[in-house]
Amino acid sequence: MIFIDNEGHTNPKLNLALEEYALRHFDASTNYLLFYINEPSVIIGRNQNTIEEINPNYISAQNIHVVRRISGGGAVYHDLGNLNFSFITDHDGQQISNFEKFTAPVISVLNNMGVPAALKGRNDILVTNQKISGTAQFSTGKRMISHGTLLFNTNMDEVAKALHVKLDKIASKGHKSVRSRVANITDFLSKPLSMAAFKNNLLAGLYQASEPFETYKLTETEWQAVRDLKAEKYDLWEWNYGRSPKFNIQRQKRFAIGEIDMRVFVEKGRISDIKIFGDFFGRQPISDLEALLIGVPYQKTAIENQLNNLNLTGYFGTLPKTEFINLLAGTD
Structure with missing residues (x-):
């Protein structure tokens, strides 16, 4: 087993790139272990719809990274109080989904530290009924990653805020996260311990x-x-958002000018179709506005850019453009 030194990098995009690079290019006859700590970020599972997993207003306001990883599973929040571990090994056809094999040594160390951790369910490490770690896997066919989080001293308030999604009417085939009751490892230690000491x-x-x-x-x-x-x-919108499974969403709100009810269809992260209904009064055909939005990335900045020089008064009356964009983008 060789330990890969990530030299203290905390950018999640760089750390996920390092993990994938090691999987695909390091000596295939050797097993590797990688630790990394990320600055505040939401890490999205490979098969998830990013829009369904995040609170876009809070993410934007706090400059939190949103990055898709190559493994499946649910969305997780990372910050400087979370330690990520990754085992990079051969894939012999027997080890995929064998989370017990890869979590056993981590659980053993935690137990020796006085933390009564155990693998529960398919891939979670729990202390009693509280989750302190989630794990996931990815295989190239010959090599595989088994990686997981260790909630050491994570800001739980930030977890709730970053992953809090409004109950819009979203229908998609993305793998939705299941929120669990979570806890920090520090809650179960008999004496204080720094992250550096815990890692060592x-x-x-x-x-x-x-x-x-x-x-x-x-x-x-x-x-x-x-x-x-x-x-x-990992820097690209196309990977982090555009790879989301197709989905449709309903956005609805009553304004002073009347009710607007939008049905938005998104494929590969872009608006593939949109229908706008409501009891508002407008002079111009709403179909013209709908056509203008086809093909635009389903992202607030992209929508703003597309509508930058357009006067919406003809469609809705005296509705501020920002209010329409916020409704469409889900940031109202």
Whole structure:
């Protein structure tokens, strides 16, 4: 087992790029362990509809990263109080979905620290009925990642705010997250422990449970390749939002000018069709506005740019453009 040094990087897009690069390009005859800590971010599962998982107003206001990972499962919140672990190993056809095998050494270390953790359900680590870790896997066919979170001292208020989604009428085939009762590992420790000390204790415990480790530092050439992957994939709207499964959503609100009821159909992250109904009064055909929105990324900034030079008075009367955009984008 070789421990990969991520050199303290906390950008989630870079860390996910590093993880994928190691999976695809590091020595296939060797097992690897990677730790990383991310600054505030929401990490979306591979098969999820990003829009269904996040609170866009709060995400934008707090500059929280939204990044899609290559593994399945649900959306999770990361901050500097959350430690992520990743085992990169061979895939022999037997290990995929075998979460017990990969979580066992982590659970053992936690138990030795006095935290009565155990694997419950398919892929969660719990203390009593409180979730302290969720895990996921991804396979290339020959190699695989088994990775997970460890909620050490995460700001639970931020978890609730970032992942709080309004009850709009959304229909999609995306894999929806199941919210669980969560807790921090620090809640179960007999004495205070810093994140650095916790990370070192976990690493030392994993060392003891395996063959001797060595630490690997990436070359500058390898880091450049990681940065390239980040730029070409994890930085892109097309990956983080555009890869969402197709879905449709209803946005409805009553304004002074009357009620607006929109049915929005989204495919590959772009508006593929939109119908606007209501009891408002307008001189211009609403179909003209609908046509203007076809093909636009379903994202507030993109909608603003598309409607920047358009006067909506002819369609709705004296409705401020910002109110229409907020309704359409779900940021009202």
